[in-house]
Amino acid sequence: MKESKRQKKYLIKTYGCQMNEHDSEKISWILERMNYIETENIEEADFIIYNTCLVRENAEFRVYGNLGSLKQLKREKPDLMIAVCGCMMQREEVRKVILSKHRHVDIIFGTHNIHKLPQLINNHMKTGETIVDILEDGREIIEDINSNRKYSYKAFVNIMYGCNNFCTYCIVPYTRGRENSREPENIIKEIEELAKNGCKEVTLLGQNVNSYGKNLQRNYSFTDLLKDINKIDGIERIRFMTSHPKDLSDDLINCYATLDKLCPHLHLPVQSGSNKVLKEMNRNYTKEDYLKIIGKLKEAVPEIAITTDIIIGFPGETDEDFNETLDLVKEVKFDSAFTFLYSIREGTKAAKMENQIDEKLKHIRFERLTDTLNEIALGINQKLLGKTLEVLVEEISKNNAEVLTGRTRTNKLVHFKGGKELIGSLVNIKIENVKTFTLEGSII
Ligand code: 5AD
Ligand code: SF4
Numbered sequence: 001m002k003e004s005k006r007q008k009k010y011l012i013k014t015y016g017c018q019m020n021e022h023d024s025e026k027i028s029w030i031l032e033r034m035n036y037i038e039t040e041n042i043e044e045a046d047f048i049i050y051n052t053c054l055v056r057e058n059a060e061f062r063v064y065g066n067l068g069s070l071k072q073l074k075r076e077k078p079d080l081m082i083a084v085c086g087c088m089m090q091r092e093e094v095r096k097v098i099l100s101k102h103r104h105v106d107i108i109f110g111t112h113n114i115h116k117l118p119q120l121i122n123n124h125m126k127t128g129e130t131i132v133d134i135l136e137d138g139r140e141i142i143e144d145i146n147s148n149r150k151y152s153y154k155a156f157v158n159i160m161y162g163c164n165n166f167c168t169y170c171i172v173p174y175t176r177g178r179e180n181s182r183e184p185e186n187i188i189k190e191i192e193e194l195a196k197n198g199c200k201e202v203t204l205l206g207q208n209v210n211s212y213g214k215n216l217q218r219n220y221s222f223t224d225l226l227k228d229i230n231k232i233d234g235i236e237r238i239r240f241m242t243s244h245p246k247d248l249s250d251d252l253i254n255c256y257a258t259l260d261k262l263c264p265h266l267h268l269p270v271q272s273g274s275n276k277v278l279k280e281m282n283r284n285y286t287k288e289d290y291l292k293i294i295g296k297l298k299e300a301v302p303e304i305a306i307t308t309d310i311i312i313g314f315p316g317e318t319d320e321d322f323n324e325t326l327d328l329v330k331e332v333k334f335d336s337a338f339t340f341l342y343s344i345r346e347g348t349k350a351a352k353m354e355n356q357i358d359e360k361l362k363h364i365r366f367e368r369l370t371d372t373l374n375e376i377a378l379g380i381n382q383k384l385l386g387k388t389l390e391v392l393v394e395e396i397s398k399n400n401a402e403v404l405t406g407r408t409r410t411n412k413l414v415h416f417k418g419g420k421e422l423i424g425s426l427v428n429i430k431i432e433n434v435k436t437f438t439l440e441g442s443i444i
Helices: 018-033 057-076 092-101 114-127 172-176 184-196 222-230 250-258 275-280 287-300 319-332 359-382
Strands: 009-014 047-052 081-086 107-109 131-133 154-158 201-205 237-241 265-267 305-312 336-341 388-396 403-408 413-417 426-434 438-443
Touching (some): 018 047, 018 081, 018 114, 018 154, 018 201, 047 057, 081 114, 107 114, 184 222, 201 222, 222 237, 222 250, 250 287, 287 319, 305 319, 388 413
Parallel strands (some): 047 081, 154 201, 201 237, 265 305, 305 336
Antiparallel strands (some): 388 403, 388 426, 403 413
């Protein structure tokens, strides 16, 4: 009897991007309303959920590998419930693999039906059968799911879902469906509520935030949204991810100069510096367009930090194309970049392209690119020596209990000494030492 009253424990493992991280916060909220409590110890979990990513092959393989190792756990603990959800589940061929090779999985759901989780759990418990529930596209936005957010002082807020761009390498439009914007009132209400509860920084999430509002009934754009969020008391910092260079308007650039809460940092994926490759990628801008945007941004806000995503070894990428990417990197002087080896994603256009690049060559180019990026990043950071920067204190450093970490408005990671009571507050830090990826300093 006692055993049945014990609160059941859940563990969510999240793969992939911020969108997935935030979906996991929603799943967590749903489960806690069902009286589950979170655990980080896999051995004591009654319910394990893998929220999966399909954007590159290595993320996919890791999911299969980790699922395989749950088989033994399930044998030892037959009552253990296992669910897999997220982008991988939107693909029929993946579901087939799970159903045939990972029969210890109890529930499969996708990116558009997280809200149905309680029903799926009940169905599984009643029937003991494997429940598969997938919605092919999320036309309807479900507003009544809340989130069990990891931090109280900073939060992710979805502003739109899906992507219409169909970059030829990318699987996301097939797993997240078409663009669909939330109504501004719902976004504002959510952020006002966050601010009331002490949240200082919001990161607006969407696959292509510059397209925000295009499918709304009224004329209301991404910059209108930024202007409205800028008025919310208590919110001190606004960030967003991700934007597409083809839709980056002068109006948005102007927001950087006029909205005090909009952080001077833009993540603007360039993917390649070769116009030929950009065309093959279906990116709809040229290297020159990209450089023009960067020029205008730096003119409007000289201290702005620019970060990017770059893919190495897209089909047909020649040494010349790669050198153009290196040249672009040197010209823009990115503060940092996520660099990816091109990974074939079945179902995308690029997967069928013939001139795939040898893996060894991809690795050689990758090393050259990261060396160049790191040198530039260190150079930019060195210019910050002696400066005083505003930092939002985030947490205690994993390596040293006396050291705190936080981020500048330009999104640079800073280490400094201080007590944990400062977590969640804004402090001024004098920068005394810099590395490629971090700054170090003291509170003043
Ligand atoms: N191979 C390598 N990188 C990819 N990305 C998306 N699809 C692929 C792929 N097939 C990268 C892009 C994107 C980031 C989120 O992931 O750079 O901006
Ligand atoms: Fe993928 Fe391109 Fe859409 Fe980004 S904009 S999610 S890279 S298809």
